[in-house]
Structures are given as structure tokens and as C-alpha cells.
Amino acid sequence: MQITDIKVRKLFDEGPMKAVVSVTFDSQLAVHDIKVIHARDRFFIVMPSRKNPDDTYRDIVHPINAQFRATLEDAVIAAYEQALAEAESAPQENAAEDVAPTPVF
16 A cells, blocks of 8 residues: 555644644545644654544544554655645745835836
8 A cells, every 4th residue: 555645734833733634545545634743752643533422532544553654654744844844935935926026117
């Protein structure tokens, strides 16, 4: 199974949750609502889950082994870092575009 696309759906500035991501596998299966978390001085992912009646959470989908979890986590965090870099450079690019050109007479 290959990761064929990663879309960073939303970025967050405050709190430990930094992004919500969708991942597509083999161009045929999409998993939404994977969360990028920053805690204890590191980034990791949290898989989509559902709240149980006893207030515990259960993953809806999850990697079966540690090797695939590491592959998925590395890819998602790399996509998050790229989206963050693009978001940080976007205001600078827009600011440059907003400057009115000097009229030439």
C-alpha cells in the first residue's frame, strides 16, 4: 500500500493540535481527520476516533504495525511542515502583491 496523496486540511496556531490531514492510499482509499499533535517536544499523529459512551475513545482506522505507523507518521509530518512553510511565506508574497506599482509619467 502506497501513500499517494496527503492534504493538510487545516492548520492551528494555538494548542497541541497543529493540523488536520487527509491521506489517500493507492489513489483509491482516503482517510480523513488524522491529527498532527505537538506534545512533549515532538510531533506525532493521532488517528481518527470515535467517543464511546464511557467517555473513552476508539480509533476508527489505524496502522496494524509499528513500521507502517512510522512511515505514515513521517509522511504526514513532512506534509504538515511543508504546508506550514507555505503558509508562513504566503503573507509575505501577498504583501508584495498588494503594493501598488509606482506610476511612470
